[in-house]
Amino acid sequence: MDFLTILQELAGGMLTTIRIFILTLVFSLPLGLIISFGRMSKNVIIRTLIKVYISIMRGTPLMLQLIVVYFGPYYIFGMTISSNYRGTAVIIAFALNYAAYFAEIYRSGIESMPRGQYEAAKVLGYNKLQTFFIIIMPQVVKRILPSVTNEVITLVKDTSLAFSIAYAEMFTQAKALAASAHNIIPLIAAGLFYYVFNAIVAYLMEQVENSMKYYE
Amino acid sequence: MNILEMKHVKKAFGETGVLKDISLDVREGDVVSIIGPSGSGKSTLLRCATYLETMDDGSIEYIGNDTVQPFGLVFQNFNLFPHFSVLRNIVDAPIRVQKRSKDEVYREARELLLKMGLSDKEDAYPCELSGGQKQRVSIARALAMNPKILFFDEPTSALDPELTLEILKVIRELAEEKMTMVIVTHEMAFARDVSNRIIFMENGYIVEDGTPEEVFTSENARTKEFLGKYHYILE
Numbered sequence: 001m002d003f004l005t006i007l008q009e010l011a012g013g014m015l016t017t018i019r020i021f022i023l024t025l026v027f028s029l030p031l032g033l034i035i036s037f038g039r040m041s042k043n044v045i046i047r048t049l050i051k052v053y054i055s056i057m058r059g060t061p062l063m064l065q066l067i068v069v070y071f072g073p074y075y076i077f078g079m080t081i082s083s084n085y086r087g088t089a090v091i092i093a094f095a096l097n098y099a100a101y102f103a104e105i106y107r108s109g110i111e112s113m114p115r116g117q118y119e120a121a122k123v124l125g126y127n128k129l130q131t132f133f134i135i136i137m138p139q140v141v142k143r144i145l146p147s148v149t150n151e152v153i154t155l156v157k158d159t160s161l162a163f164s165i166a167y168a169e170m171f172t173q174a175k176a177l178a179a180s181a182h183n184i185i186p187l188i189a190a191g192l193f194y195y196v197f198n199a200i201v202a203y204l205m206e207q208v209e210n211s212m213k214y215y216e
Numbered sequence: 217m218n219i220l221e222m223k224h225v226k227k228a229f230g231e232t233g234v235l236k237d238i239s240l241d242v243r244e245g246d247v248v249s250i251i252g253p254s255g256s257g258k259s260t261l262l263r264c265a266t267y268l269e270t271m272d273d274g275s276i277e278y279i280g281n282d283t284v285q286p287f288g289l290v291f292q293n294f295n296l297f298p299h300f301s302v303l304r305n306i307v308d309a310p311i312r313v314q315k316r317s318k319d320e321v322y323r324e325a326r327e328l329l330l331k332m333g334l335s336d337k338e339d340a341y342p343c344e345l346s347g348g349q350k351q352r353v354s355i356a357r358a359l360a361m362n363p364k365i366l367f368f369d370e371p372t373s374a375l376d377p378e379l380t381l382e383i384l385k386v387i388r389e390l391a392e393e394k395m396t397m398v399i400v401t402h403e404m405a406f407a408r409d410v411s412n413r414i415i416f417m418e419n420g421y422i423v424e425d426g427t428p429e430e431v432f433t434s435e436n437a438r439t440k441e442f443l444g445k446y447h448y449i450l451e
Contacts, residue, residue, distance in 0.1 A: 139298065
């Protein structure tokens with residue numbers, strides 16, 4: 001089995017992996033912002049609930065969370081799980097997990113903003129929404145970008161955890177292929193795929209960081 | 217005509233009373249300097265007047281005010297928006313908050329920059345400016361809102377003597393244009409020179425309120441002691 005054939009075999013899985021990656025970011029980045037508001041809420045009940053949520057998401061394995069999200073409806077409610085649900089479960093589990101991490105990153109960025117920025121905005125008559133989205137958030141994004149890049153790179157590799165519920169992303173296919181062909185090349189191809197994927201992600205994030213270098 | 221009337225304003229942080237019973241009227245065209253030792257409540261007074269702090273008791277009224285924000289405030293640490301260019305720092309609030317026409321706001325902003333000697337800096341970012349330039353931008357930003365009264369919270373405390381002079385010159389020009397201003401400052405000579413009224417605060421109270429002449433020749437023991445220390449520094 002030559003390398004090209006292997007790549008062709010894995011192509012579908014690669015697209016699935018990229019899909020998990022993109023959908024997870026699409027949902028978890030905004031969700032993380034909402035969770036970070038809850039985490040900073042003045043309401044003690046909301047704040048505590050969110051704290052517990054974040055601590056569970058960060059304190060238990062993502063693989064376990066994935067399995068719970070996928071099999072939970074069956075174990076808890078006795079529902080029949082359709083195989084279509086596999087892909088949805090992956091996105092739900094990943095988005096919930098990554099949102100918790102992003103929430104803490106947003107919080108650290110928001111809390112590091114000097115009070116003077118809020119005060120200047122208030123004296124100039126900006127309302128709270130304007131202050132947050134026009135004055136505060138753009139500066140927060142610049143501050144947290146390196147931490148976000150870290151998480152995004154981890155996410156590329158974490159997509160392989162979908163293997164644990166037999167979701168046909170690239171790693172699942174590579175492993176099956178290696179087993180059936182008694183050949184390590186599919187696994188090496190998989191490794192290469194993650195490496196190149198991450199090199200691209202790192203490059204893109206660097207460009208975004210550079211685009212914000214015009215101010216301090 | 218009074219622009220601002222503060223009556224019996226009280227403010228405490230926890231157990232510590234910072235403003236104990238402050239009543240203060242500011243008339244149109246007044247240039248009021250507030251002096252006094254650190255911790256006397258000068259800055260807190262400005263922060264209450266600009267609603268950055270809520271007072272515990274008393275009232276603050278801007279007379280004949282029909283706008284949301286009749287005042288401007290210039291901070292000790294400038295607090296410019298670092299991600300905005302100089303020009304955007306000045307025009308954003310008038311356009312976004314006051315919803316004034318862009319053409320008019322940009323024209324006025326450029327006039328302000330010209331007045332501040334910063335015409336060549338409109339595309340620069342705050343991090344590229346000196347402290348004095350930053351403070352001039354922040355004064356322009358406050359003026360662009362067309363405030364009826366402008367507050368300064370120790371506007372030169374973060375600046376070296378040369379840059380301090382730069383800012384004092386700007387404030388003096390504004391005074392000549394009859395801008396109503398309230399300035400918290402430690403620059404005694406300047407306060408004496410530019411203001412028509414000086415307020416000496418201590419321990420949460422207004423101890424003296426009068427013309428520079430009156431305050432600088434006051435027989436009040438505490439005022440004399442405080443100003444005496446400045447004479448020592450100056451001589």
